[in-house]
Amino acid sequence: MKNTPIPYDIVKQKIKESNLPNVGRASIRELVRLVNEIEAATGIKYVRMEMGVPGLEPSELGINAEIEALKRGVASKYPMIDGVPELKKEVARFVKNFINIDVNEQGCIPTVGSMQGAMAAFLVTNRCNVKKDTVLFIDPGFPVQKQQLHVLGMNYETFDVYNYRGEKLRDKLESYLQKGNISTILYSNPNNPSWICFTDTELQIIGELANKYDIIVIEDLAYFAMDFRKDLSKPGEPPFQPTVANYTNNWLMLISSSKAFSYAGQRIGVMVISNQLYKRKYPDLKRYFTSEEFGYAMLYGAVYSLSSGVCHSTQYGLAAMLKAANEGTFNFVETVKEYGEKAKIMKKLFTDNGFKIVYDKDEDKPLADGFYFTISYPGLSGEELLEELLYYGISAISLAITGSERTEGLRACVSQVQRSQFPDLEERLKRFNEDHKNS
Structure with a gap:
């Protein structure tokens, strides 16, 4: 039995019970359901990046x-x-x-x-x-x-x-x-x-x-x-x-x-x-x-x-x-800049631990930091990476379901990740990199 941040046997069992033919190509809502069930069974909170929903309070x-x-x-x-x-x-x-x-x-x-x-x-x-x-x-x-x-x-x-x-x-x-x-x-x-x-x-x-x-x-x-x-x-x-x-x-x-x-x-x-x-x-x-x-x-x-x-x-x-x-009395853009600031921090946590940014340029200019970013890990397909990250308490979706040809990649959404979770994210990414960098 593997030693992973989320109990390996529970994650494996929940994936089996989901009846998903390929968890790596699951839809957004299917992944939401699966991660909910794993969290309920383990009592451990995931770093959830699978669903693009707002994480800020409305005006x-x-x-x-x-x-x-x-x-x-x-x-x-x-x-x-x-x-x-x-x-x-x-x-x-x-x-x-x-x-x-x-x-x-x-x-x-x-x-x-x-x-x-x-x-x-x-x-x-x-x-x-x-x-x-x-x-x-x-x-x-x-x-x-x-x-x-x-x-x-x-x-x-x-x-x-x-x-x-x-x-x-x-x-x-x-x-x-x-x-x-x-x-x-x-x-x-x-x-x-x-x-x-x-x-x-x-x-x-x-x-x-x-x-x-x-x-x-x-x-x-x-x-x-x-x-x-x-x-x-x-x-x-x-x-x-x-x-x-x-x-x-x-x-x-x-x-x-x-x-x-x-x-x-x-x-x-x-x-x-x-x-x-x-x-x-x-x-x-x-x-x-x-x-x-x-x-x-x-x-x-x-x-x-x-x-x-x-x-x-x-x-x-x-x-x-x-x-x-x-009328200039409500700066709605300033309100949502938090997403860009979180993305900048999170992208660095990933790249510091062996991951790469898939879509990284607008023509010849660096990509903006915003609501989403895309990641890959050497040696793993997007489908393999998505499933493997579930054992480390991290969820995202495969780029393969979005029409992307970058089948090595995942989409990560920053909105539901709280800054208080950054230490957990960093620790889980370090564990993931240690377990996979030589495999």
């Missing part, structure tokens, strides 16, 4: 605004599908103040988190042209978006951007787009799981090719303004959140409240559609919707079919936080 601005809305009786009323006016106004202001893009309030649509936003987007963007029925993911990316397409019976293609940064991206993208079946390009920026951030050069390439091939770009901004190398906290002042919207009108954005505003539990995000795309008519949409106008089909076809509106009081909560951010 009182949102909470108090929700309470006031509930006291006004909104709980008994269905919200309008297109959102409460206060929220739509502040979203449009927010996009102008922090992305420097003008958008009409009409195109600012609340969604039940970016998850619902993506589902609705797929229902429309993949049906605008009968000849274009495939979504192209610039990976690595959020695995559930591919699961959504699978559930919808829709097609997707994917490639790992690791070897195609900068100008190399153009030829790689064009090799897919010239086939004529791609309706939509989707990426996250900053990226989940690698934390790469696309440069303006790369965003310009995506925008130019979107124009050339008439492709709609879905920009997933789940980690809005969290590239902490830039101070994006001052409304109306550069630098702004980088965006493909500077180079094409064929875009929609998914802006999440979960991470930047620590509001994940309230399940609210916003879909923002460019003014030109909202009004554009696609005759092929009439196959599924009552209107050929993109925005109308999105709102009263896709979004309406998925939910009878976003939680009424939560809309007022997000509106209050956005209003304060727009």
Whole structure:
């Protein structure tokens, strides 16, 4: 029996009882369940890096605004599908103040988190042209978006951007787009799981090719303004959140409240559609919707079919936080910088103990420290590393389930790791390195 920080026999038994065919390729939620069971059986707390959930308290601005809305009786009323006016106004202001893009309030649509936003987007963007029925993911990316397409019976293609940064991206993208079946390009920026951030050069390439091939770009901004190398906290002042919207009108954005505003539990995000795309008519949409106008089909076809509106009081909560951010009285970026500071410390603990950072550069610049980072250990595949770390009280997810070709790697999330756990993390990593460096 091996001598590991977490009793070897208990971990092995719980893995067996999980009935997972391959724990190294388990989904995020499957790993959460497994680690919960090991913790319950051993009484030992893990350094948990498998799930990307906020680890900071939400602002009182949102909470108090929700309470006031509930006291006004909104709980008994269905919200309008297109959102409460206060929220739509502040979203449009927010996009102008922090992305420097003008958008009409009409195109600012609340969604039940970016998850619902993506589902609705797929229902429309993949049906605008009968000849274009495939979504192209610039990976690595959020695995559930591919699961959504699978559930919808829709097609997707994917490639790992690791070897195609900068100008190399153009030829790689064009090799897919010239086939004529791609309706939509989707990426996250900053990226989940690698934390790469696309440069303006790369965003310009995506925008130019979107124009050339008439492709709609879905920009997933789940980690809005969290590239902490830039101070994006001052409304109306550069630098702004980088965006493909500077180079094409064929875009929609998914802006999440979960991470930047620590509001994940309230399940609210916003879909923002460019003014030109909202009004554009696609005759092929009439196959599924009552209107050929993109925005109308999105709102009263896709979004309406998925939910009878976003939680009424939560809309007022997000509106209050956005209003304060727009007026410069709520520095939401400063609040979440803790993630970047923890990442810097944690990455050093890993690299000091034999690990390597997998995605480490944005073109020729060092990667930012943020919500996620990626790790590998010499001689082990990502699947082997994930399972082996469980015996040392450390959990993460395999990059293999994110569309990454870096099968040696894992994604680590910093949010649930408390600073008080750093000594435990350091000790467990030292033990791991001692046990594996010569094997």
